[in-house]
Amino acid sequence: MRADRLLSLLLLLQNRGRMTAPQLAAELEVSVRTVYRDVEALGASGVPVRAERGPAGGYRLMAGYRTRLTGLTEDEASSLFLVGAPGPARDLGLDAVLATAQLKLRAALPAELGEQAARVRDRFHLDAPAWFRDADPVPYLAEVARAVWEQRVLRTHYRRWGGEARRELWPLGIVLKGGIWYLVARRAGAQPAAGTTDTEAVRTYRMSRFLEVLTTDERFERPAAFDLAGYWEAASRHLESVLYQETAWLRVSPRARRLLPTQFGAAGERALESAGPPDDAGWVRVELPVEARAVAVGDLLRLGTEAEVLGPPGLRAAVAEAVTVLASRYEIAGR
Missing domain, CATH: 1.10.10.10 (Winged helix-like DNA-binding domain superfamily/Winged helix DNA-binding domain)
Known part of the structure; x- marks a missing residue:
């Protein structure tokens, strides 16, 4: 040293x-x-x-x-x-080497x-994490990164939505997205289903959900055709198609037009690109992909009085019901 x-x-x-x-x-x-x-x-x-x-x-x-x-x-x-990303380099334990x-x-x-x-x-400075959000704890990031580099099998204890699971993984790559670290890996010994490719047997794991990670001495053969960037792009498109379950028809104010990209990201930007002409008050009509109805209602209410849900009828009714409950609750609290 x-x-x-x-x-x-x-x-x-x-x-x-x-x-x-x-x-x-x-x-x-x-x-x-x-x-x-x-x-x-x-x-x-x-x-x-x-x-x-x-x-x-x-x-x-x-x-x-x-x-x-x-x-x-x-x-x-x-x-x-x-180079240019000192925060991620520090997380990976490479800051001194870099x-x-x-x-x-x-x-x-x-x-x-x-x-x-x-x-x-x-x-010029790159700050990867999103605003107003603490970084995920990733205590095993450096160890997983070494396993990716050395092509060593990992024994992991992982927290999923449906509970906890123990997996042996072939770590193929690491992705930093919006300040969140992900491991792209294939389950050790898993074979792709008939008619699918090796890439379709690969899964994404959020690094902060690993409860335990152990690097083994066993090495694996990295799939020759695997492309990390290509996999991530395809997986992102698939996730978006799964999350967005319907399209909301909205009438939004000039202020809401500024809020859409901030609150809905790329989906909000695309909605604005296809917006109709403004009316006399400057409001426009947009079509915005939204998640499951329960999630969509909460997301759309964040726009407050700057937007009106025109359809589909079921979504408009759900938002109206939520507004009615809120109005009733605050009316009682105000007496």
């Missing part, structure tokens, strides 16, 4: 120029005293580190010195797909390209 830290310290000085001991300590997540010892070790090994005193002082490399020790390790190269990989890449770039890369880093 110390060798990795010394290299990181050297690359920090090369990439950023003069840095103080507290700055280096914060970057390397060590004490200032450790930085002093590491700088002495670099100097003893022949690296020309200069210490400058005073308010503008700190450590810097001798002018013109550049290390060529910038080769990426296998783990560092593997972590580069998470930081070192970025330092090495920056050190290998010509000066002008390195400056441009630094500007991009300073100006």
Whole structure:
């Protein structure tokens, strides 16, 4: 570990120029005293580190010195797909490896390209989790990620809607969607049904619902034709078709038109794309896919007085009944 830290310290000085001991300590997540010892070790090994005193002082490399020790390790190269996503990298236990990989890449770039890369880093940031929602607890994420990489069978205890289950899984991939982590896996030993493909035997598991995970020594053969991105796109379309059980016909106000994408996501955006012309008050008619009726009533009531459900008749009646119950309840409470 110390060798990795010394290299990181050297690359920090090369990439950023003069840095103080507290700055280096914060970057390397060590004490200032450790930085002093590491700088002495670099100097003893022949690296020309200069210490400058005073308010503008700190450590810097001798002018013109550049290390060529910038080769990426296998783990560092593997972590580069998470550049720009420090939160997911931290969740996967790859934050330190990714930081070192970025330092090495920056050190290998010509000066002008390195400056441009630094500007991009300073100006763009990816924040994956959704607003106003705490991240799911995912204590087994790093272990599952290693099993995915090493193609090792997992023994799991999983909480489903219908109860708990124990499964042996072939972990094929991990997906981060809207701040929620999912495992894409195939049940160990399961064979696809007649007339189906290997992909159709794959299932999706929400990582926060794992109660226990044990990585075994047993390895599995990853299906050669399996495509994680393709599977996820198809599974997302299937989930949407299952969830949306009918289409609501709505009349919505200008304010509700702004709320639809926020409250209903892509379905709300698509509804607006096919909206009819506005009436004199600026209201438009839209068709919005909705979930099961009990869920749809609650979702549509979130629009309040900014929307009117025109149909289907059963859905309109259900919303009207809910509004009547609410009006009665608050009338009593107000007396």
